[in-house]
Amino acid sequence: MKEPxxxxxxxxxxxxxNFDEVVLGYSEAEALEExxxxxxxxxxxxxxxxxxxxxxxxxxxxxxxxxxxSAYLTIKETNNFPSICGRVCPAEYQCRKACVLTKxxxxxxSDNAINIHFLERFAGDFxxxxxxVNPSKPRAALSxxxxxxxxxxxxxxxxxxELARNGVEVxxxxxxxxxxxxxxxxxxxxRLPRNMLDFEIDHLKKIGVKIVTSFIIGKAKTLDEIxxxxxxxxxxxxxxxxxxxxxxxxxxxxxxxxxxxxxTRVNLMEAYKYPxxxxxxxxxxxxxxxxxxxxxxDAARVALRLQKMAGLEPDTTVIYRRTEVEMPARxxxxxxxxxxxxxxxxxxxxxxxxxDKDGCxxxxxxLKCELGEPDPSGRRRPVPVKGSETDIECDGVVIAxxxxxxxxLTNVVPGLKVDxxxxxxVDPETMATSLEGVYAGGDIVGGEGTVIExxxxxxxxxxxxxxxIA
Amino acid sequence: xxxxYKENLVDIPGTKVTKIDIEAPHxxxxxxxxxxxxxxxxxxxxxxxxxxxxxxxxxxxITLIFQEAGYSTALLGKMSVGDSLYSLVGPxxxxxxxxNYGKVILVGGGVGIAEIxxxxxxxxxxxxxxxxxxxxxxKDILILEKELREASTELLVAxxxxxxxxxxxxxxxxxxxxxxxxxxxxxxxVGPIPMMKKVAEATLPFKVKTVASLNALMVDGTGMxxxxxxxxxxxxxxxCVDGPEFDAHQVDWEELGKxxxxxIQKEKHIxxxxxxxxxx
Ligand SMILES: Cc1cc2nc3c(=O)[nH]c(=O)nc-3n(C[C@H](O)[C@H](O)[C@H](O)COP(=O)(O)OP(=O)(O)OC[C@H]3O[C@@H](n4cnc5c(N)ncnc54)[C@H](O)[C@@H]3O)c2cc1C
Ligand SMILES: Cc1cc2nc3c(=O)[nH]c(=O)nc-3n(C[C@H](O)[C@H](O)[C@H](O)COP(=O)(O)OP(=O)(O)OC[C@H]3O[C@@H](n4cnc5c(N)ncnc54)[C@H](O)[C@@H]3O)c2cc1C
Ligand code: SF4
Ligand code: SF4
Ligand code: FES
Numbered sequence: 001m002k003e004p005x006x007x008x009x010x011x012x013x014x015x016x017x018n019f020d021e022v023v024l025g026y027s028e029a030e031a032l033e034e035x036x037x038x039x040x041x042x043x044x045x046x047x048x049x050x051x052x053x054x055x056x057x058x059x060x061x062x063x064x065x066x067x068x069x070s071a072y073l074t075i076k077e078t079n080n081f082p083s084i085c086g087r088v089c090p091a092e093y094q095c096r097k098a099c100v101l102t103k104x105x106x107x108x109x110s111d112n113a114i115n116i117h118f119l120e121r122f123a124g125d126f127x128x129x130x131x132x133v134n135p136s137k138p139r140a141a142l143s144x145x146x147x148x149x150x151x152x153x154x155x156x157x158x159x160x161x162e163l164a165r166n167g168v169e170v171x172x173x174x175x176x177x178x179x180x181x182x183x184x185x186x187x188x189x190x191r192l193p194r195n196m197l198d199f200e201i202d203h204l205k206k207i208g209v210k211i212v213t214s215f216i217i218g219k220a221k222t223l224d225e226i227x228x229x230x231x232x233x234x235x236x237x238x239x240x241x242x243x244x245x246x247x248x249x250x251x252x253x254x255x256x257x258x259x260x261x262x263x264t265r266v267n268l269m270e271a272y273k274y275p276x277x278x279x280x281x282x283x284x285x286x287x288x289x290x291x292x293x294x295x296x297x298d299a300a301r302v303a304l305r306l307q308k309m310a311g312l313e314p315d316t317t318v319i320y321r322r323t324e325v326e327m328p329a330r331x332x333x334x335x336x337x338x339x340x341x342x343x344x345x346x347x348x349x350x351x352x353x354x355x356d357k358d359g360c361x362x363x364x365x366x367l368k369c370e371l372g373e374p375d376p377s378g379r380r381r382p383v384p385v386k387g388s389e390t391d392i393e394c395d396g397v398v399i400a401x402x403x404x405x406x407x408x409l410t411n412v413v414p415g416l417k418v419d420x421x422x423x424x425x426v427d428p429e430t431m432a433t434s435l436e437g438v439y440a441g442g443d444i445v446g447g448e449g450t451v452i453e454x455x456x457x458x459x460x461x462x463x464x465x466x467x468x469i470a
Numbered sequence: 471x472x473x474x475y476k477e478n479l480v481d482i483p484g485t486k487v488t489k490i491d492i493e494a495p496h497x498x499x500x501x502x503x504x505x506x507x508x509x510x511x512x513x514x515x516x517x518x519x520x521x522x523x524x525x526x527x528x529x530x531x532i533t534l535i536f537q538e539a540g541y542s543t544a545l546l547g548k549m550s551v552g553d554s555l556y557s558l559v560g561p562x563x564x565x566x567x568x569x570n571y572g573k574v575i576l577v578g579g580g581v582g583i584a585e586i587x588x589x590x591x592x593x594x595x596x597x598x599x600x601x602x603x604x605x606x607x608x609k610d611i612l613i614l615e616k617e618l619r620e621a622s623t624e625l626l627v628a629x630x631x632x633x634x635x636x637x638x639x640x641x642x643x644x645x646x647x648x649x650x651x652x653x654x655x656x657x658x659x660v661g662p663i664p665m666m667k668k669v670a671e672a673t674l675p676f677k678v679k680t681v682a683s684l685n686a687l688m689v690d691g692t693g694m695x696x697x698x699x700x701x702x703x704x705x706x707x708x709x710c711v712d713g714p715e716f717d718a719h720q721v722d723w724e725e726l727g728k729x730x731x732x733x734i735q736k737e738k739h740i741x742x743x744x745x746x747x748x749x750x
Contacts, residue, residue, distance in 0.1 A: 213557065215559070216562075216692065221496070241693065241694040242693055251706070252725055252729065254732040257697075258695060260694055265689060270514070275743055275744065280736040359724075359725065407711075408692055
């Protein structure tokens with residue numbers, strides 16, 4: 001069997017001082033070669049690994065036939081934004097892990113598994129560049145019906161697109177001044193160039209979706225008021241927006257950021273172009289990032305770039321309490337972070353922060369850990385070793401420990417059922433909430449997940465909404 | 471988001487305070503005393519939190535009063551009637567709990583005077599006897615005196631230099647009031663951090679409930695980033711969604727003061743670069 005086709009990447013030496021995209025994608029010849037490696041299994045396991053069940057076998061076959069348009073449309077049947085997913089989807093835990101070419105029992109996909117995500121990106125970019133249109137199919141029964149979509153993350157964008165294609169009048173209300181949710185404020189442009197996102201959002205506008213930014217539902221308008229204005233249904237794609245902190249001493253010292261604040265300053269407010277953009281961010285000589293997920297990798301790679309841009313010797317360390325295999329981040333991001341010079345310290349757990357006289361962080365105290373018995377997630381639990389405290393000197397810290405439900409709206413809607421994590425409770429078949437005509441999806445349902453899961457839920461909700469209002 | 475009206479309230483070297491009315495019907499319809507908005511002057515601007523000083527439902531407009539503290543407020547000050555902001559979101563934060571407490575004292579310092587105005591008016595309307603204490607460095611920078619006189623039962627002024635009212639600090643007047651009379655149920659303060667801290671210290675021995683509206687640095691103003699976190703009674707709170715008002719006796723003032731100075735070097739730099747010299 002042929003070797004997997006490597007994806008072209010910007011050399012790490014060229015990545016330091018800019019936010020340009022790192023993964024450059026397959027050429028046509030490379031895509032063809034990779035697509036040909038697919039065994040076209042009788043019983044394609046890959047699709048079972050994809051949260052939205054993309055017909056992977058079919059779109060790969062279409063690529064081998066050079067029918068890229070069909071490949072694009074095949075993906076679009078279940079995934080509205082292939083160019084985005086092809087860039088950010090953790091395929092090694094999903095479709096690629098399920099691919100027959102992955103060794104049985106491995107934690108994530110084997111290298112040999114088909115590079116489904118890269119092929120998806122190739123087909124997605126083809127569709128985008130060639131302006132392939134997924135034709136709208138307005139339904140008479142839906143004409144004149146209006147639906148409000150709250151939030152503009154992937155769940156909402158997907159739901160809005162699906163509704164609009166069926167002829168529903170959709171208005172998106174987004175609290176921030178720009179759309180995209182985490183795709184805009186969280187994921188850095190070197191992973192997801194902003195023109196990808198803008199393209200998809202412009203397309204929504206073209207098919208008639210109205211977008212109102214800087215508008216918080218629950219503050220500027222209630223759900224009841226939306227219904228009273230004549231909307232037939234509401235979709236809530238509120239996301240998991242509230243950063244978790246460690247709850248240890250010294251955590252409010254200056255220059256300790258949540259990943260959300262750090263990334264929002266840089267990605268949304270474009271602090272990396274300060275002073276041309278006016279929002280500042282403080283970048284230290286020694287940065288520490290706490291966590292092991294995508295957010296931690298993004299924060300570390302951003303921190304490293306900012307150090308280089310400021311003319312500092314790059315010095316950014318990721319601290320994680322388990323080991324590399326247990327890190328929930330995409331493997332590619334871990335690989336890129338290392339390549340770019342991010343350092344890793346495994347099996348250490350933060351204990352407290354120390355500061356200087358101005359109240360700025362100057363050190364992080366950590367305990368060494370050992371791996372103990374598996375926890376409910378199946379990963380071995382880190383157990384701190386008594387008396388193993390050490391201090392790590394640092395003058396900037398980013399805490400990337402995950403996010404909790406955004407409660408701005410759910411706190412003020414009586415009767416909307418939420419669970420103990422403040423996530424909205426839905427019927428998994430329809431994404432309907434406890435309130436008539438109100439649906440929800442994305443990270444506000446079931447906690448932090450992935451872009452493709454959020455989109456899947458948005459799409460499922462759109463179908464249920466159509467049934468409800470038609 | 472169009473600026474409908476603009477007035478310089480104070481314009482002397484070193485201190486510039488401006489009042490603007492902005493078209494924002496959806497915010498005007500909802501805003502309650504104590505709430506704030508976050509605005510951006512331009513697409514490359516900062517997100518700037520300012521208190522809603524007045525909401526005029528009929529005109530569909532809100533009033534903001536701001537002191538030029540640095541780059542972003544200076545840019546806002548340069549905008550003219552007819553110009554539009556890049557973005558404006560609100561109302562944000564918890565509204566002040568308005569009820570009949572009986573006798574209340576409001577303390578406003580500097581531009582904080584603007585922030586107590588809607589609260590004073592609402593307290594008076596709810597039947598409270600409202601004593602308002604205003605503090606300013608000097609007479610020329612005292613704002614909203616006439617308006618607050620109307621919105622209060624009694625108005626007292628302190629200036630640092632004695633150019634108007636009593637010479638000294640708002641807390642001197644506050645101390646005298648509380649010593650002379652034991653039946654105040656609430657003290658509400660907005661102003662510079664050192665003033666709010668002193669107010670909290672002054673009322674503590676009298677065991678009077680004391681509320682301060684904090685001005686922690688913010689980014690989104692919706693609970694998403696934690697930039698605005700403050701320690702209150704040993705617990706971490708987000709000012710924008712848990713506040714901005716908190717029990718002044720429980721606030722870690724020193725921490726707040728330090729956190730609010732974290733970008734001071736950068737701010738000086740951008741002001742020098744872009745405004746031609748410090749705006750201070
Ligand atoms: C830094 C980071 C990196 C990540 N990397 C990856 C990755 O590589 N691959 C992957 O698959 N997943 C990744 N994820 C996870 C993924 O981004 C999320 O699962 C996904 O974005 C969730 O989408 P959503 O639509 O639920 O909401 P979000 O993207 O969270 O968007 C919600 C939006 O709703 C708005 N909103 C909330 N409340 C209101 C209201 N009341 N009124 C109006 N607007 C409101 C918010 O402002 C926000 O814009 C990452 C997450 C982070 C934070
Ligand atoms: C909820 C809330 C309501 C507010 N309401 C008002 C109001 O009605 N009128 C008004 O004039 N101001 C108000 N502020 C303060 C206002 O937001 C700041 O003055 C402004 O952000 C300063 O921005 P700048 O870029 O002009 O100054 P910067 O250059 O950022 O700062 C200049 C100086 O001001 C200090 N500073 C910066 N931000 C703040 C802040 N948030 N609080 C205190 N000091 C700060 C800096 O440390 C520095 O010394 C409010 C703040 C909050 C959080
Ligand atoms: S969306 Fe993600 S999981 Fe599904 S096929 Fe594409 S890369 Fe794989
Ligand atoms: S499981 Fe792997 S090899 Fe089989 S069809 Fe799917 S991608 Fe191709
Ligand atoms: S300003 Fe971001 S959480 Fe309060």
